Structure formats: C-alpha cells, structure tokens
Amino acid sequence: MARTDQEPLPRDDGAGRDTAAEPAVDLTAASEAAIPLVPAEVVAQTLPEYLRAQWLRIRSGDSGMLPVIVGLVIIVIVFEIISPNHVFLEPVNLVNLFQQSAVFMVLGMAEIFALLLGEIDLSIGYWGAVGGVIAVQLVQPVTTNWPWIPAIIVALLAMGLVGAVQGTIITRLRVPSFVVTLAGYLIGNGVMLIVLGFGPFSGYPSLTGFSGNLHALHDLMWATVSPLLGWIIVAVIVGLMSIRLILRDARRRRSGLVAPPVSLTYLKIAGMAAIGIAVVSICNVNRAAIGVVEGVPYVLFIVLGVMAAWSFLLQRTRYGRYVYAIGGNPEAARRAGINVAMMKTIGFALCTLTAGIAGILYASLLGGMSNSYPGGQYVLYAVAAAVIGGTSLFGGRGKIAHGVLGGLVIGGIYNGMYLLALAVQWQFIVTGFVLIAAVMIDSLSRRAGVSGAGGR
Amino acid sequence: MNEASTGEPLLKVRGLYKSFGAVQALTDVNLDVPAGQVTGLCGDNGAGKSVLIKCVAGIHEPDHGQICFEGRPVRIRNAHDAAALGIDTVYQDLALADNLDIVQNMFLGRERLRKRLLDEDDMERAAAQTLANLRVTTVRSIRQPVGSLSGGQRQSVAVAKAVMWNSKLVIMDEPTAALGVTQTAMVLDLVKSLRDRGLGVIIVSHNLNDIFAVADRLAILYLGRMVVEDLTSNFDRQKVVEFMTTGGTGDTTVAAFGNGMVGRGTD
Numbered sequence: 001m002a003r004t005d006q007e008p009l010p011r012d013d014g015a016g017r018d019t020a021a022e023p024a025v026d027l028t029a030a031s032e033a034a035i036p037l038v039p040a041e042v043v044a045q046t047l048p049e050y051l052r053a054q055w056l057r058i059r060s061g062d063s064g065m066l067p068v069i070v071g072l073v074i075i076v077i078v079f080e081i082i083s084p085n086h087v088f089l090e091p092v093n094l095v096n097l098f099q100q101s102a103v104f105m106v107l108g109m110a111e112i113f114a115l116l117l118g119e120i121d122l123s124i125g126y127w128g129a130v131g132g133v134i135a136v137q138l139v140q141p142v143t144t145n146w147p148w149i150p151a152i153i154v155a156l157l158a159m160g161l162v163g164a165v166q167g168t169i170i171t172r173l174r175v176p177s178f179v180v181t182l183a184g185y186l187i188g189n190g191v192m193l194i195v196l197g198f199g200p201f202s203g204y205p206s207l208t209g210f211s212g213n214l215h216a217l218h219d220l221m222w223a224t225v226s227p228l229l230g231w232i233i234v235a236v237i238v239g240l241m242s243i244r245l246i247l248r249d250a251r252r253r254r255s256g257l258v259a260p261p262v263s264l265t266y267l268k269i270a271g272m273a274a275i276g277i278a279v280v281s282i283c284n285v286n287r288a289a290i291g292v293v294e295g296v297p298y299v300l301f302i303v304l305g306v307m308a309a310w311s312f313l314l315q316r317t318r319y320g321r322y323v324y325a326i327g328g329n330p331e332a333a334r335r336a337g338i339n340v341a342m343m344k345t346i347g348f349a350l351c352t353l354t355a356g357i358a359g360i361l362y363a364s365l366l367g368g369m370s371n372s373y374p375g376g377q378y379v380l381y382a383v384a385a386a387v388i389g390g391t392s393l394f395g396g397r398g399k400i401a402h403g404v405l406g407g408l409v410i411g412g413i414y415n416g417m418y419l420l421a422l423a424v425q426w427q428f429i430v431t432g433f434v435l436i437a438a439v440m441i442d443s444l445s446r447r448a449g450v451s452g453a454g455g456r
Numbered sequence: 457m458n459e460a461s462t463g464e465p466l467l468k469v470r471g472l473y474k475s476f477g478a479v480q481a482l483t484d485v486n487l488d489v490p491a492g493q494v495t496g497l498c499g500d501n502g503a504g505k506s507v508l509i510k511c512v513a514g515i516h517e518p519d520h521g522q523i524c525f526e527g528r529p530v531r532i533r534n535a536h537d538a539a540a541l542g543i544d545t546v547y548q549d550l551a552l553a554d555n556l557d558i559v560q561n562m563f564l565g566r567e568r569l570r571k572r573l574l575d576e577d578d579m580e581r582a583a584a585q586t587l588a589n590l591r592v593t594t595v596r597s598i599r600q601p602v603g604s605l606s607g608g609q610r611q612s613v614a615v616a617k618a619v620m621w622n623s624k625l626v627i628m629d630e631p632t633a634a635l636g637v638t639q640t641a642m643v644l645d646l647v648k649s650l651r652d653r654g655l656g657v658i659i660v661s662h663n664l665n666d667i668f669a670v671a672d673r674l675a676i677l678y679l680g681r682m683v684v685e686d687l688t689s690n691f692d693r694q695k696v697v698e699f700m701t702t703g704g705t706g707d708t709t710v711a712a713f714g715n716g717m718v719g720r721g722t723d
Contacts, residue, residue, distance in 0.1 A: 255577055258597070316573045321556075325564055328553030335515065335551045336565030337536040396555035 047263045067441050068389050068405045071434070075409060079416035087419060091285040095297065099221055101411025102299045103362045106306055107378060108385030108403030108410075110354035113347045115386055116314070118327045118395025119177035121348065123166065123184030124355035125379030126192055131159040131356025132363035133195045136205045139213040143199040148216040156356045162188075163352025167345035177348075189375055196371055206368035220302060221364035224295030227284040233301070234276040242269040299361060303404065306357060310350075310400045323347060327396030355382075381410050384431065388438040409434065464527045466491040466656040467512065467543075467625055472521035474507055481507040482518070483680045489625065494647060494657045496671030496688065498664075500700050503677040505660050509627050512658075513545040514538035526624070539566070542624035546631060550614040554603030558595065559583040561602050562617040586620040587612075590646060608639030615646055625656040632666050644670050664693055678703030 057064070079088040087093050107124060114121035138144050138151035146154075166184050170177045196203045207218040225233065245265050252259040283296040314320035322343045325333040334340050363369045389406030391398025410431060417427040467489040474482040482504045489495045499505045510516045512523065514532040522529055525541050532538050538545070552561050559576070562583045568575045583598055592612040595605065602613060611631060618626050628647065632640040647670050650657050661667050667674065668688065675685040676699040683703045698704060 252577060255581065257577060257580055258599075318567050318569065318574065321560060321564070321567060321574060325553045325556060325560075328555035329551070331549070332551040332553045332561075332564065335535055335545075335547065337534060337539065338565055396553065 046261050047267075050261055050264055065390050065402070065405060067438070068402070068409060071388070071409055071437075072405070072412065075412040075416065079412070079419065083416060083419040088416060091282045092287040093415070093419070094282050095287060097411055097415040098408075099297060099299055099365060100415055101407050102221070102303050103358050103365065103378070103407075104381050104385050104410045104414075105303050105404045105407030106358035106361060107355055107382035108389065108407045109306060109310060109400050110351045110358065110403075111379075111382040111386045112391050112398055112400055112403050113310075113323070113351040113354070114177065114181075115383075115391050115393060116323050116327045116395060116398055117344050117347045118330065119170070119344065119348075120383065120393075121166075121177065121181045121184075121351050122379055123181040123188050124352055124358075124382060125375035125377070126185055126188030127159055127162050127352050128355030128357075128359035128378070129362065129369070129373045129375050130162075130188055130192045130195060130359065131155040132359030132361075133192055133205070133369045134158055135217060135360050136207060136363045136369050137195060137198055139207075139211065139217060140199060140201070140205055141209065141211040141214070145211070146213070148213040151213070151217075152360060155360065156353050159356030159359075160349045160353040163349035164345055166352070167348030170348065171341035171344045185376070185379065192373070192375070193371055196369060204368060204370050207363065208367055217360070217364055218367055219298060219364075221297065221299050221361060224283070224293070224297050225301075227280075227295050230280045230284060230296040233296070234280050237304075238269075238272050238276045241272060245269065299364075302357075302361070306354065307400055307404055310354070313350075314400060319343065319346070324396055329396075358382075381431070384435040384438070385410050387442060388434060390442075392442050393439065394442075406438075464524075465489055466526060467658075468522075468524040468527075469508075469512070470522045470524070472508070472511060472523070473519045474504075474511060474516060475519060481680055482511070485521070485677070485680070485682045486685070487675055487682060488685065489656045489658055490673070491624065491656045492651060492654045493672040494651050494659055494670050495673045495675060496667040497658055497660045497675050497677070498662075498667060498696060498700055499677035502679075503700070504680040505677055506629065507680075508677065509545065509629060509658065509660060512538070512543060512625075513627060514543075535565070539621060542622060543627065544618035544621060544623040544625070545627040546611075546614045546618045546629065548630040548633060550610055552602045552610060552614060552617075555601060557601050558587075558598040558605075558613055561613060562586070562620060564617075566621070582620065583616075586616050590616050590619070590649070592616060607634050608636075608642060611635060611639070611643055612646070615643070619650060619655070623655060625658070626650055627658045627660075629660045630662065631659065632661065632663060640666070664696060667696075668693070676700055 076089070080086055107128060110124050110128070111121060132155070134155040135148075135151045138146040138154065139148050162184070166177075166180050169175055170180045193203075196205065199205065207214045224230075245268065249259040249262070249265055279300070280296060283300070284294050287293045314323060322333065322338050325336070325338065326340055326343055330340055333343075362373070385406030386398065386403050387393055387406065388409050389398075389402025389404070391402045391406075413430055413434065414427060417430065465488040467487070469485060469487040472482050472485040472487075473480075485504070485508060487495075487497075487508070497505050497508070507516060511518045512532065514534045514537050517533060523532060524530065525543070530537075530541060532541070532543070553564065556564065559580050563579045568578050568582075570578070580598065587593075587595070587598065590612065592609070595609055595613075602610060605613065611634070615626075615628075615631070618628075631643050631647070635643060644666060647657055647659060651670075651672075659667070659671060671688050673686065674688050674691055674696065676683050676696065678699065681703065684699050
C-alpha cells in the first residue's frame, strides 16, 4: 500500500521514457541488455549455456539463493575451524543446530507472506508464542486436558483469526502494516503473559509429565523416526520430486515448449538425492553419550511439510500468483480485477498462522513456555531469515525456501556462538552484520535490475 | 452532428456525470464509439479524458448517466464487468507487474486452471500465439520478467494482454507517450490492425500526429464536457487545438499557447 503512494504512476512512465526515448533503438539491442535477467532455464538448451546464463544473471546482481548458500558455507567453515575440538560438524551438533533453527525457519517462512505482499509483520514473534502457549495450556492434564491434535488446531486457528483481524485493519482502514503489527507486537506480548498465567503453573506451563498429550507436543521437536524409516521416507520424497521434474519436462517438450536441458534435470535430481543421503546419514548416527538417540527428528519433516505446502500455494495456485502480482504492482493487480484487500488479509492470516506453528515448535524445543520468551528478538530474526534467504523487502520477489535457508544461517550463527561460549551481545552484533549484508545485496540487485532493464 | 456509421455504435455513453468531492470531473458527457473504427479522444490536461475512460473500464463508477454496449444498457462496476463485456484497457502506465513474466502478466486476473491449479503450459502456448499474431517477435523468451523488457516491448505486451481476450473494444491511454519514433510507428500499426479486425478502438492522446495518423473519428473534451464529436476528416489541426484549449467558445483568454494558435470562434 505504501509503495503505491511513494511511486506515483507518472514517474513510472518517465522511467520508461528515459530508456525508450532514443529513436531507432531497435528492440533486439534492448533485449540483449536484458539477457542477464532472464531465468537461465528458459534460454539455455545445454548445460554450458545454462551455466553461462546463470553466471550473467549473478553478475547483473540477480543472485537468487547464491549469497545465502555461500554464507552458509562460510559459517560452516569458520565455526568448524574455531569451535572447540571442531565439534561444529559433529552429527550431534548438526542435529541440534537444525532443531534450534527450526523456529527461525518457520518464523521466516511466515514473514515471507507479508514481505511478498510488500508489507511487513512485526507482531509474529509474540503472536507465534501465543499460539504455542495456547497449545501447551490446552493439553495440561490438571486443567483442560485436551487431546494434542485439537489443541494445535485451536491454537493455529486462533492465530489465523488474529492475523485476519490485523490484515483487515491494515487493508480496510488503510493503516500501514508497520504500525498495526507494531501494536500487535505489544498486544501479543500482553496476551501471551495473560494466557501463561492461567492455571496453577505460575507462568511456566510445562510439557514434562506423564500425559501422552504432553509427550506428543514434546515429541514434535525431540522424537525421531527409526533409521530405516528415515531412509524410506527420504527415498520416497526424492523419488516423487524426481518423477515430477522429469514428467513436467517431458510434457513441456511434447507440447513444443522450452524445457530445461536434460542434464540439468539429472543434476538437480542428483543434488536432491545427495542432500537427502547426507541428512539421513548424519541423523542416523547415535547422538547420545550414553544409550541410543538416533534417526531423523520429526521436526525436519514438519519444516519440510510447511515449506512444501506454502511453496505449492504460492507457485501453483491462483492465490499465489496474486500475492506476487500485488507485491510487484498493486495497481496492476487491482486493475486486473484482483481483490487486493482480501488477498492481503488472507496473506496476513497465513503469516500469523504459520508463526503459530513456530511458537508450538518453540514450546516443544524448550519443553514448555515461559515469560522469558524473546518475541521482539525473534520477529527480527524472522525478517532477517527471510531477507538473508533472498526475499526482497520491497515486495514481489522471494520464495518460501528462502525462509528455510535464512533460518539455517541465523541458527548456524546462534549455534556457533554458543559453542564458542561467546556472550549473547556478540551473537546480536554478528547477526546484525549478516542482516546488513543481506539487505545490501537485496538493494544492489534491485539497482542492477533497474539499470539493466530500464524498468522499475 | 453527422454520424460516421449507420446503425447502433458499439459503445454509447449518454449524459455521464462524475464528481470527486467538490470537483466536477465529467458533466453530461456523450460519446459514440463504432466498431471497426478508431475514435480519438482529445482534451487538455484535466479535461476528463482519463475519468471518462475509467468509467467505461470499470475503475470509476459514474454518478449518473447511461452506458450502452452493443445496444444494451450495462452497468460496469469493476474491471471484471468490463472484461466480461469485451472492454479492455491499456493504461498509460501499462499496469504490468515487473516481477512477473510475460505470460503471467498477460493472464493476470484470468489465469487458466487445470484441476484448480495454474495451467502454465496452456497459458504459455496461448500467450505465444497472441504475440505471434501481433508480430511481436523481439522478446527473447516469454518467460522473462516484464521488468527486463524495453519500453516498446512492454507496450506490446500490454496491448497483447488487452487484445487476447476476444475484446470488442480496446481503450488505449497515451499509447505512444513513452516511445521513440520506430516504436510509435509499430504501435500505430498495431492500432490499425485492431481496427481492421473489426474492433472498436478508443485512443487517448495529446499527440495530434498520432491522432491524425490513425483516428477515424474525434471526440474532444473540454473541462469535463464533450464539446465536439465528428469525423477526423472534418477537422484540421488548428481547429482541434481550438476545441481543446477553448472548448470552441472562442474565449481567447483561455488559449495560452503563445504560438499564434489562439482560439478564434468556431462558427
């Protein structure tokens, strides 16, 4: 909403005039300049061509996920070298790192809904926690003693409702999302403390105890599938995704459309398989000093499930297309007959609902909820995770997977600092610098896009 | 006023009023747009051209008055209504989302679905077909983001987007304002080809060269009123400028062009 005000339409037109005004510029010349912005898959027929197109794109500033992957590699190398006894890459630490990162990842995915729409949501840190507290309170045996599935559903629905209310205020009353969600941040903090105070728990409802429902919530983060089952699940996932890729390419070729080079498809499949094998191998190592703790933790599948569901929604459905259109040019979306206010409201509802999932995972990680939950810090980590992952702060550009990668970067820094026994202030400072670097990359790629294309 | 065509015009606007707060943007405006002809809509800044086309396109709802399309009175409340009738508009700012690719932009708001999911392949084929029909061949890939296109290419995409829906009436707001000489010629050819296919075209322009090059009829707005509507052949440039700057009243104080083209009374 704010963007339309800042970028009046006539200026758009002026920008177009600048590039197009020189007479007799032939269109092919202009499109030469534009090559780097074209997705490499659509211009390349062979693998070398693909790599060259990809390289041109990166040089023009549209680096996609490259910075976050490079960042992850740097984090891994640095912490592996400087951590005591080089424990960073030990399986026990890697699994631990993933569990810590899961909350950041899911919060990051939540924030991406708001960012794609060209908005921001500062309230999800605390509202997410409210979702966690609701679920934890509902399953307490001495009070409500709900089964865990309805408890989670009610918690998530409540969060969806909160998001819908915030979204309605933002879109119908035209209040900037920054202000509304800042208010939501404070209100959420208060509501969290109130709900924490219910029952005989003095603000610390816990997930430890003998009730199966308590265990179920605790298991979200801590339980694992057996090593064999881990292999089977991952094989099925990789297999299904590979078949989908191959079938899609085949269908496109059959109907005369451009498809990515076959070698690239096989490389992608090999990459997925390699990642799957690495993850299961690491998770299947016995992590306990005494006894046996092994297997892929449930939380990995929860994160993958959230990622798959929201990626599907954003990439394959009409709703997802509208989210990107609104983020790219709200006026164009409105003129195309899209109900912008409704789509944005749904986006905010999904954002807060997803944050509720993160809150439940947080409760599971800590084995309960307490009033020391750092919601303010977490919402900033959520924005940081999304932006570090490659989602633009300016709307319309980004993918759900960015939240996962960015969350992994935040979790990696968090974990590495912890291993070094560095004080929390250094963790803040390092995370801050990483965020600045990510935002700089975002701004630079935007500028490169504008100068290269003559568009906005 | 002699009508250019016999029979009912494609679009007939009668007695249209529209105000924004205290500002009366349109007062008792009439307009006829026949099929198979290009109607040039002229007027100085603030004359109400944009408001008028937005009323027809469903962006604004008029306060009063009647719009008839294909002989039937219609109510156009939003862009969907307009699209359902076959009225499509290419705005001056083109209304393209830079982050979406050409196919996604062309189908924005009217995506084709298969099993409730986006049918990308089908949309891609249809978009390629439309671009080929319009002889837009310079784009490297229709899967490239619109933000990476040149001004002329963007205009072509916007036109293709408007005409791929079996439109009956295409409204173009300053289609050549951002373009160089070659690209202007290309767009004007596009306008002529739309007309030759039997579509009604409204072209809003400041540029009298463009108007005289393609418009069969002219309609001139002055301060929210339709002052004249006639065949282009009944005008010369000077007369058009007079109507645009004085509303044809001969009130020379309004005509501040300063290059000798002052209003002189029309009768």
